[in-house]
Structure formats: C-alpha cells, structure tokens
Amino acid sequence: MPIVNFISFNGQRHTVTASENQVLMQAAVDNGVPGIDADCGGQCACATCHVYIESPWAAAVPRMDEREDEMLGLTNERRDSSRLACQVVLTPELDGIEVHLPEGQH
C-alpha cells in the first residue's frame, strides 16, 4: 500500500494511502486531495491532473508517451518535471513519493 505525499502550491501536505497499481490521479481523487480535477476521468485527454514529480522520484516513474506530452502542452505551468497523474501507476517502488501541485489546473 504505497504512501503518497501531495504538496499543494502553497506548501500544504496531504499524505494518503493508495492501493497498489492504482494511478496517482485516482489516489488523489479518492482521498479528496484538492487541486486535481481529472475532468476526462483518466483518459489522458484534458491535462487537469497536472503534477510535478521531482528527483529522486522522477527516475522511478515510467517515461511519458507522446499523447501525455501533447496534452501537457495545454498547460502554461509546464516544467521538466511535469506529468499527468492519470498516467503514473503507483508501483511498490513509488512508496513514499512526493508529488507537487501547480498553481492551478488548465
């Protein structure tokens, strides 16, 4: 059961327990973490579950595919560490991951 730490734009920390192999977006939505909208329901089609995953965790998440890259193009707050939370599966290696939220969702 991976532990996930969501850190809001103003620094507030929400620590939640996710199910293994759940996607990061669902872990946020199921636990009422504010700042993740997921308007498309997890189909990589809206870029409203934008998060930042920094080192060292960045190395442990799978690389993004072309579609995720395209959808991240919709956000103005994109950084090198940007990901869509609906595309990140919570494998056991991600237990304890820190995830930062942008100022707002697209």
Add this chain to the structure above:
Amino acid sequence: MLSQNHIQSAARDHAFSMPIEEIDPANPDYFQHDTIGHYFERLRRDAPVHHGHNPVFGNYWSVTRFQDIMAVDTNHAVFSSDWTHGGITLLDEPMEEARLQMFIAMDPPKHDVQRKAVSGIVAPGNLANMQSLIRERTCRVLDSLPRGETFNWVDKVSIELTTLMLATLFDFPLEDRRLLTHWSNVATSNKAVDPRAPSPEERLAELHNMLAYFTRLWNERVNAEPGHDLVSMLAHNPATRNMTPREYMGNLVLLIVGGNDTTRNSMTGGLLALSQNPAEWAKFRADPGLIDNMVSEIIRWQTPLSYMRRTAVQDIELGGKTIRKGDKVAMWYLSGNRDEDAIPNANQFLIDRPRARQHLSFGFGIHRCVGNRLAEMQLKILWEEIHKRFPVIEVVGEPVRVRSAFVHGYTELPVRIPA
C-alpha cells in the same frame, strides 16, 4: 400557437418513427424549437455512428455517444481540424477568405505554437488577478437591473458581462464593445441556415471591418512595449507576429466567438435551467457551497457549442462503421452530454451530481477550450452575486433560441425581478 408539450411530443413521435437514414441532426429547426434531444436519443440508441445528409452541409457522420466522441476528439492524427480540410464546422466555405484560418482549425505543429501565444492570458495567476474586476462589473450590472418589469436577460446580463470581459482581454475601447458582440454574431451566422442572417458578401465585408479595426490596435501595440492583452500578445509572440491578415482575422474570430457566445449562452441557459428546476434552485439557496459543482452542471446542461467537426484523413473504423478518408464527422457534444451510459441521470439537471466536471462541453484532446477556467470563474461570480441579491428571478416567457446547429443559445429570455 402550439403548446410546448405538443411540439415536444410530435417531435418525439417523428424522431422515433422516421427511417434512421433520414435523420439529419444538423437541421436548424430542431435547435430553434429545442426538439433536437429526441433525435439524439434515437441516434444514441439505434445508430450511434450515423451517416446522414443535410441540404446545406451535404453528407456527414454524426457521433452521438460520449465515449465515441472522446475517441474522435483525442485522435487528431486521423480526425483533422485543419481549415484546408474544412475546419471545425460542417459548412465547407469556399477556399477563399470566408474559410477562417484560426488555430482551432489547424493541426499540430502550427496549432500548438499559435495556441501557446495566447493561452497565458488565462493562466491561473492571471485569472486570480482578474477576479476582482469581474466581480465589480458583475455587481454593477446586477445592481442596475430594473425591478418589477420584464426585460431581456440575454441583452442586459449575458451579453453585457461577456462583452465587457472580452473587451478587457483585448484591451478594446470599452465604448465600442458592442461591436465585438456584433462581429461574434456575424461570424457565426449562416444565410443558408437562417434567412435573417447577412449574405456571405455582407458577412465577409463585416469581417473586414473587424480586421481593419483590429489592425489599428495591432499597429499601436506592435511598436509599444509588450502588454498583457491578446492583441499585444499576438503582435509580439514569434509564432504569431508574422501572421498573414487572413490568419489574424481567423484568430480574432476564434477569440471573439470563443470568449463571447459560449459563456453568454451558459449565463442564460443556467437561469433557464434553474427556473425550470425549482428544487435545484432551492438546493443552491440552502447550500451556496454547491456553486462550483453547479457551474459545471450548467455548462454540461447548456453545452453552448453543440458540436465540433473533424475530417477523416484516412479510412477508420468507429462503432462498427467505416468512415472514409475525406468524410466529415460531427462530434455532437450536446448528445454525448445526455448519454446515460456515461453520465448517470444525464437527462436531469442536478446541481449536486457527482463528477459534474466530467462533461464534453469544453471538448477533449489538444483542442480543448483555452478559456474554460475563465468561463467557470465568470459564471461562478455571476451566481454568487445573484445569490446575494435576488431570491427570485422569474422567467416570464419562452426563450427565443438561435437558429443554428452549432451555436446552442438564445437571443431572448424574458425575465422579471420582483420589485
């Protein structure tokens, strides 16, 4: 005059008895009389990917279920938006100037860089800065409304608020702001569909007037320091500063229509929906904390643009049908937003519905609405301020609807605020 009940039951009989291949959901009558829902219900049940014919638009596919729409909207490699194929509406304008070159009607990579040139204006930080201005204006407009007499909500509230916002985004002279409303109406008009609309020549002449006005603004701003308005952003961004006049014209139409017709019609549609569903208005009065959810539900319920068109650039299977290269495809957002398989109780207006944000009104994929957050903020402020002032706004007559299969909206909604 026939009663609404009679019109609706006759339309339902028609929709469910006519041969399926004869259904033409782009028929503007269905939108003018608000009977389109019956035809969509039949299509979702019997032919969710449907090939039909329209006397003005020719042959076209209609995609009416939520998940099929999502599949088309997210597959831009096969379903092109590009103006060279016909763009985003069903009418194939002549290749000359009438065919608008705007980034919503472009494929990557040009789409991406032109969109990026303007999208920052609605970035989260900028939206926060706009909030107090929007509230101040909303208060002023609401406080100036007549009491105890009938007036047109569309004109006095919906058009006024959205046009003020749009003028601010362009840093457009406020005293001329109704020109923006006029150009928005002209740009989306279609003589072949609505006899009261300007002719194609008149339409183009008006778009040139718009271009001339905005070219003056461009010339002022291109030589000044970069500002925070849309014209300055376009004039200074490397991706757009060398646009042709035709591209400038196209992108202006996109920004004017996108920032105007849509929110305007959700402002009207929301009042209509709440007045037709008094139990929902009572829920909001009792718990104003429902407002974010209610705003999403209003946008779903109204679906201010009924569809977006794509053109297949290769043969592809969808819902057991083969769509051929070159075929045009309408993604009927208005229908997908009533699809019970995707949205439980989709045919009810419920301000506290779960997952209210998961609607199709903003589209999905790379062309998703740029201004979605601004639209939500405008609607939220409007309803917060209505809630503070008016326990009741009575709708005292039938709305007059736009005769269009594309713009799903109103020209009149007679209302009265008790004295």
